Amino acid sequence: MTAKTTEAVDDYLKAILELSGPAAERVTSNALAAHLDVRPASVTGMLQKLAEQQPSFVKYEKHYGVRLSELGKRRALEVQRHHRLIERFLHDVLDFAWDEVHEEAERLEHYISERLEDRIAAKLGFPETDPHGHIIPEKDGEVAERKEIALSQWPCAVPAVISSVSDRDPNALREMKRMGLVPGTGLIVKPGTRYASLLVRIGAQAPTRLSRELASGIKVVERRTLTGNARG
Amino acid sequence: MTAKTTEAVDDYLKAILELSGPAAERVTSNALAAHLDVRPASVTGMLQKLAEQQPSFVKYEKHYGVRLSELGKRRALEVQRHHRLIERFLHDVLDFAWDEVHEEAERLEHYISERLEDRIAAKLGFPETDPHGHIIPEKDGEVAERKEIALSQWPCAVPAVISSVSDRDPNALREMKRMGLVPGTGLIVKPGTRYASLLVRIGAQAPTRLSRELASGIKVVERRTLTGNARG
DNA sequence: GGCCGAAATTAGGCATGCCTAAATCATACA
DNA sequence: TGTATGATTTAGGCATGCCTAATTTCGGCC
Incomplete structure (x- = not known):
């Protein structure tokens, strides 16, 4: 009580x-x-x-x-x-x-x-x-x-799955949805500069550039450790 | 606005x-x-x-x-x-x-x-x-x-339908439900003293005594004027 | 050890919305 | 026409939670 x-x-x-x-x-x-x-x-x-x-x-x-x-x-x-x-x-x-x-x-x-x-x-x-x-x-x-990590800190070439995204900015959320960046989606960070943006392969799409700002609101776990709770 | x-x-x-x-x-x-x-x-x-x-x-x-x-x-x-x-x-x-x-x-x-x-x-x-x-x-x-009237003011022998009940007293509400006093239920007030209680036929049940207190929380309309919105 | 800038705290205020106690108003009745 | 009575308002306070401005503390650096 x-x-x-x-x-x-x-x-x-x-x-x-x-x-x-x-x-x-x-x-x-x-x-x-x-x-x-x-x-x-x-x-x-x-x-x-x-x-x-x-x-x-x-x-x-x-x-x-x-x-x-x-x-x-x-x-x-x-x-x-x-x-x-x-x-x-x-x-x-x-x-x-x-x-x-x-x-x-x-x-x-x-x-x-x-x-x-x-x-x-x-x-x-x-x-x-x-x-x-x-x-x-x-x-x-x-x-x-769950030991999730900011996407911006995730190493290149290691398969990851989005575990959660920040909910505090509606515009960012709409943008994420548009790009397929929702919990459960797999992705791989491509090698390259990580200064202003990340090159990322989202699901089965062709690699895309992701602004650092958007990436900062995304947390990921290793591909096989996601326990299947997150829904798309 | x-x-x-x-x-x-x-x-x-x-x-x-x-x-x-x-x-x-x-x-x-x-x-x-x-x-x-x-x-x-x-x-x-x-x-x-x-x-x-x-x-x-x-x-x-x-x-x-x-x-x-x-x-x-x-x-x-x-x-x-x-x-x-x-x-x-x-x-x-x-x-x-x-x-x-x-x-x-x-x-x-x-x-x-x-x-x-x-x-x-x-x-x-x-x-x-x-x-x-x-x-x-x-x-x-x-x-x-809707011209509803307190049950306590309703004339004897005129068929009525409960239009609404007061929602401020949970105990009264439970008692009403137990007695079948819900919106949409028909009733008739029987002749007799109206001091502390009313003699009322609720739906098809045998006439029951209804405390003034309970009756004060019940509003009724004439039997045929209820437009069918209230649900039982 | 002393100084400086950033971080944090103290001091004093304001708005909301409640309270009690003390006036004051409205009105009915003698 | 007074006056009592109840309804209403005024006056003064309190708690919450925010603010700005002024002051103090912390911690690194010379």
């Missing part, structure tokens, strides 16, 4: 979860401010308030950054589960395009009840990923791990 | 709409306070702020009550449309019981986009009523009128 949160608190916890990465490293006020589009001073204020609470969602050390407590992590994962379930629901049941779901889910994730969360999951057959390939945390907070 | 509102403002507008009735009469601060579960002083403050805005959602006269402006009415109907569409969606698509939908819709109604509203309506085939029989306003603000 996690303590009561506001929309703002949820957003902070989710941001800390996303910025701290798999290793749960400390997150700086500045990084949070940039991610939340808020002034650093506001972040300090919020973190202090959160850290004072008993029980607390975060462990906060002045000048050294913040990380989630167990409680905070549980809440952040719950909100993330809401977000991703809602995205899949909007996409699969209500015919939203994959570039439309993020904005809607971003609002609704704070306001659905446990009951609605459960009914949505059941209706969908307990899906494992959202439309962009992100893994949906289990209700108990478990997250199936 | 109605101006931007907060959840609190939406709740005030909806409350004014519901309390002012079909004739759009003035609503008193006290009535609003009771309906919104807020102190009268808070209502005064909010109404003053709303009335000051340009353009304004309300027409407010000190000491004499408030009514909606055209703008306010449009927004109130939009929120009501959201609420009722969501109720039907939760009920029909996500297997919510009819006593569970109100609470969830009460929150979500403020946070769904136009797009989601439209997709929900389309998915449902543009329904005319919510699970409790209330008419869903059209997107343009039109409301199919």
Whole structure:
């Protein structure tokens, strides 16, 4: 039974979860401010308030950054589960395009009840990923791990499969779909300069140039390790 | 394009709409306070702020009550449309019981986009009523009128059909369902005292006693005037 | 060890929307 | 025509969560 949160608190916890990465490293006020589009001073204020609470969602050390407590992590994962379930629901049941779901889910994730969360999951057959390939945390907070890597870091000539794509830029998402860059698609990075763009063979198509910007939003895994959860 | 509102403002507008009735009469601060579960002083403050805005959602006269402006009415109907569409969606698509939908819709109604509203309506085939029989306003603000009357005021021996029931008390709703008191059900009020309870024949059942409390949440129309929209 | 720039924090404010307590208004009734 | 009573409004506060401006801390570099 996690303590009561506001929309703002949820957003902070989710941001800390996303910025701290798999290793749960400390997150700086500045990084949070940039991610939340808020002034650093506001972040300090919020973190202090959160850290004072008993029980607390975060462990906060002045000048050294913040990380989630167990409680905070549980809440952040719950909100993330809401977000991703809602995205899949909007996409699969209500015919939203994959570039439309993020904005809607971003609002609704704070306001659905446990009951609605459960009914949505059941209706969908307990899906494992959202439309962009992100893994949906289990209700108990478990997250199936996957060692995905940014496409921009992937070595040449090694067959890869897209595991997930960033959902924060609708234009990029439309462009990706147009090029066939969706979770589950196989690709190979061709040798050549990697400065402004990558030469990539997408699926069975002829090799294409991919802007660094677009590539930065794409994560991949090795060809044979994809467990088959990601849907096209 | 109605101006931007907060959840609190939406709740005030909806409350004014519901309390002012079909004739759009003035609503008193006290009535609003009771309906919104807020102190009268808070209502005064909010109404003053709303009335000051340009353009304004309300027409407010000190000491004499408030009514909606055209703008306010449009927004109130939009929120009501959201609420009722969501109720039907939760009920029909996500297997919510009819006593569970109100609470969830009460929150979500403020946070769904136009797009989601439209997709929900389309998915449902543009329904005319919510699970409790209330008419869903059209997107343009039109409301199919219906001269329904509280069951407690209905004359004896005249065949009636339940048009709608109040959705604010889950216990009452469960009790109604158990007794077969759902929209579309026919009934006849038997002669007798109407002090604490009514003697009513529900559908084809033997006459039953109905507490005044339960009856107060039920609205009816004359048997042959129901246009067939309400579902059992 | 001291200095500098970036990062972070403190200080003081603002808007929303609620509260309680203390006036004030409207009105019915004697 | 007063006056009591209930409805309503005013006055002053509190919590949330954001802001800007000013100050402090951190950490690398000379």
